[in-house]
Amino acid sequence: MKLESLRIPPRLRGFGADEQAQLFDLTLAGDRVAAIVPSASQAHPRGTLLSALVEAHAHIDKNYTVQDVGAAEGDLFAAIARMDRHRAGWTGDGLRARMERALHDAWRSGTRALRTHIDWVQADAPAALAVFEALRSEWRDRIELQFVSLTPLDLFADLEAGERIARQVKRAGGTLGAFVYRNEGLLHKLGRVFDLAETHGLGLDFHVDEGLDADASGLRSIAQLMRAREFRRGVVCGHCCSLAMQDDAVAQETLALCAGAGIHIVALPTTNLYLQGAWDRTPVPRGITRIREAAARGLRASLATDNVQDAFYPYGSYDLLETFGLGVQMAHLAPAEDWLDAITVAPARALGLGWDGRIAPGCPADLVLLAATGEHELIGPRGRERTVIRAGRILEQTP
Structure with a gap:
């Protein structure tokens, strides 16, 4: 041809x-x-x-549920609570139907690899993991699939629970993850996650600072721990919205730490435009991290889909070009052609794919x-x- x-x-x-x-x-x-x-x-x-496109951050276990749970309209923790209630009724058949729908959408749009976060809110593996493993095998020749265990950071304070999660993630060939946002005892709990990753040879992928509170310091703490421990297995940090709310000097110091540590940042424009910002007036400021400032330090961020038609984001699809277009407009990524690596090369490297x-x-x-x-x-x-x-x-x- x-x-x-x-x-x-x-x-x-x-x-x-x-x-x-x-x-x-x-x-x-x-x-x-x-x-x-x-x-x-x-x-x-x-x-x-x-x-072909690379999806660095998705949630194919909970997509297409908005008709059941409703849209949270700007309240992150309300969305979490709604999905917690809905998750109790998840079945293997229901999960497979939703997850396959997502994969067909992504495949048709030109995606060759996809990393999904799987809700993992207790020590035992969730039902979604077995469904994911089956689909990973079935889709091997179409989309390369990876998963991250999405666990509340506080659960890692339970040493036995954390150990069980890490062992199961290792067995299933996944990446260890946590939801990090203004937690008490932040450094201690993050240190426990790093301990588990080092013991079991796991990479890390965090939901971090997903809000507009300037005092959220998860990203900085992760970078400091990486450098102190000389952690080299790869760390991805998604969202990082609070970075945009911090003083320029503070944000630049954090980005310098991230650059020295080798953190990969993933921006999620659809969900964070929807969740962050006021709903009773024009929503400024908006939920986007400092993509351009990160790039100036050599940190080429990825743009990714995040949620599709669930409580966190009630719209959307798995067409990364739609996500790219929104990211270009909201973050003033110009010329747009110079940022196409955000859905191709940058996420391929962050996910450790065989071809960058x-x-x-x-x-x-x-x-x-x-x-x-x-x-x-x-x-x-x-x-x-x-x-x-x-x-x-x-x-x-x-x-």
Whole structure:
């Protein structure tokens, strides 16, 4: 298969090219990209080529439940309470139906890998884990699936419970996680999570500082612990909304710590726009972390979906290009083309995937060809029209 006269965003290029070349021809051979050369004509682009998309933060166990639980409208802890009540009635069949629906949506949109957080609120493994493990096997050739145990940080104060959780996460090949927000004894409890990760050889992925309280210091504490312990197994921190509320000097100090520790930040624009901010007036400030300031320190954040049609966010889908478009607008990520690594390369590296998503001869022919012929079409409906290519074959064309 040959693809001609395509834009490839510079941050997605894994090949050397004449600086004047902006359009490229690709030859696909089997399931690989065989060759990339500058197009003979540089005048008429036919589209924009991305590597297949990577979802760094989702919740496929609780999506599509908003009709049962209702929308929380700006109250994070009300949403948590509603899902706690609803979770008591979850069945294997119901979980599988919701989780498969999410995977089909993501697959159709061009996603090649997805990390989901699974609610894990007691020592015993949740029913969703067994369903996830079955789906991970069934979907192996379509979407690479990872999971994180989403556990209230306070539960790790129970040493036996924490040990049981870590052992089960290790057995199932997952990542250890916790919900961190202004907890009492924060450093002690976080230290316990790091102890378990070091003992069992686990990576870490936190929900951290998901609110607009300037005194929330979870992100800073995690970075300090990483550096003090020289923790090298990889740490992802999602949300980090409070960072935007802190004084510039404080925020910059925290980002410097994060850069030194090697933390990967994930911003979740849909859910945090919905949950953070007032509901009785125009909602300013808004719930987004300091993406641009992080990038200035070499921390290329990911943009991810988070919740879909549940109490936390009652709308949405698993189309990462929709998430990308919202993130571009709310965080002023311009030019937009320079930030497409937030749904491709950055999350691929954070999740430790075998391919980092940079397009080059020899890379997998897992690609998304957008109709957008320029940067200003990227987030419009026509520009988002796409052809999904997996293992060198066209999957489908989709609006």
